[in-house]
Amino acid sequence: MIRQQADFQLGEDLSGKRIVVAMSGGVDSSVVAALAAASGAETIGITLQLYDHGEAVNRTGSCCAGQDIRDARAVAERLGIAHYVFDHESRFRDSVIDNFADEYLAGRTPIPCIQCNMGVKFTDLLKMARDLGADCLATGHYVRRVVGEDGRAQLHRAFDPARDQSYFLFATTDEQIDYLRFPLGDMPKPVVREIAKEMGLVVALKPDSQDICFVPDGDYARIVRKVRPEAETVGDIVHIDGRVMGQHKGLIHYTVGQRRGLEIGGQPEPLYVIRLDAAKQQVIVGPKIALAVQAAAIRDVNWIGGAPDEDAHEELTVKVRSLSRPVPGRMDGNVIRFLKPEYGVAPGQAAVVYAGDRVLGGGWIVSTEPWQNDQTHVA
Known part of the structure; x- marks a missing residue:
């Protein structure tokens, strides 16, 4: 057998x-x-x-x-x-x-x-x-x-x-x-x-390894501090309308889409991390709808078997997080445009493009564009 x-x-x-x-x-x-x-x-x-x-x-x-x-x-x-x-x-x-x-x-x-x-x-x-x-x-x-x-x-x-x-x-x-x-x-x-x-292998019942092998306890910040001791520089938590909401304990503790751990309670609606500004050491927060994006620019693009034909009208889907489902999108050069608002798209993550089950390739997300309508406009 x-x-x-x-x-x-x-x-x-x-x-x-x-x-x-x-x-x-x-x-x-x-x-x-x-x-x-x-x-x-x-x-x-x-x-x-x-x-x-x-x-x-x-x-x-x-x-x-x-x-x-x-x-x-x-x-x-x-x-x-x-x-x-x-x-x-x-x-x-x-x-x-x-x-x-x-x-x-x-x-x-x-x-x-x-x-x-x-x-x-x-x-x-x-x-x-x-x-x-x-x-x-x-x-x-x-x-x-x-x-x-x-x-x-x-x-x-x-x-x-x-x-x-x-x-x-x-x-x-x-x-x-x-x-x-x-x-x-x-x-x-x-x-x-x-x-x-x-086959009588000793690993038959061995538990699966986690995704990030060198972070066994899920404490990413501890690993970053160990490698880069200067990592925990404090800064402002700023609302997308410009208000300073409080202080954060270092950018390494936050990621786009995060809700828990902001420690700025008493708000009329839940706030999420919208983006991180490393130059200003700011965590930018806002309502969930401000997370909606319409496009993501990618770098270091790798296509398997050649780039998709932008004029072929092929139905493509895009996956922007390892645990998310692929969503409809299209290619515009090195920019991925989503057909519906996509949430929690974080620079540094990968955007992977599919045609059915086939992996066409993808790249690293460098920036995003907010979904353009009155409700999701970000100043």
Whole structure:
């Protein structure tokens, strides 16, 4: 059964070839390694040590550190495959954690998982896999790689919408997609765990890791303070009409759309963070309707298989937060225009464009335009 499923999930006959598997120590990447080994291919597992050699040893909800490395090694031994661990802590700190802190200081809301995929995982790991003479690199991401009629590989949403990770992979290049394999894209999570149990893998019941692996307790501000001690500069909380409402304890504690934690009670209506002004160290607040935007400008745009044709009238949807649903939109150069008011669009987040289930690409949000009508005009 596993061998047949391996051939199906990998989408090709890889017997006699070499596969490198990115093994984080979780159940998903462990099952990918099991499927690769069962396909008849020579399988090599690689784990990157990314952070906290000491602190993360017994941490739950993490990946790529401490116990997770031991779990990856145990799975590799169970499968009888080679396994290597490479220390990438310095590279991860420079390219992901430092960027995470700097984005918060600039009043933006970062997504470190995308930065990690762009650099440490899909750049460094791909190079390692090629250096090892591998025919492909397989990962445990829940996303589908589909070869179109033109023979080019495309990126599609996962079969299981609750597990879909396509939002985090918008920056994957055509060249990378050609080399990558995502065996779990067509599988629901319960099936993945069943395979792990059938194979006798120690991680079969292991809890899923959280999205931001180096923030295990959800305290982003603590991480930013540790990296950038100057982060907690106080400033004014200012209403969109210009009134000073109070003092904030540092921009790193706030993000666009936030309601709780403002500590400015006694108002006739709930107030939300509308935007952050890093130059003035101000948190701008207002009623929920002031969050409505009609457009978002994006930078560092990556299109998979070419940019969408603005004149083709193709029905596009856009996802501006990892947990939000895609909403109708259209492209106007490097500006995304929403067909209906969209709320809580934060600079620093990614805007990912879809045509049906296909991921067309996207970019990083740099600015937004308020929805233009009498009710949502912001001075």
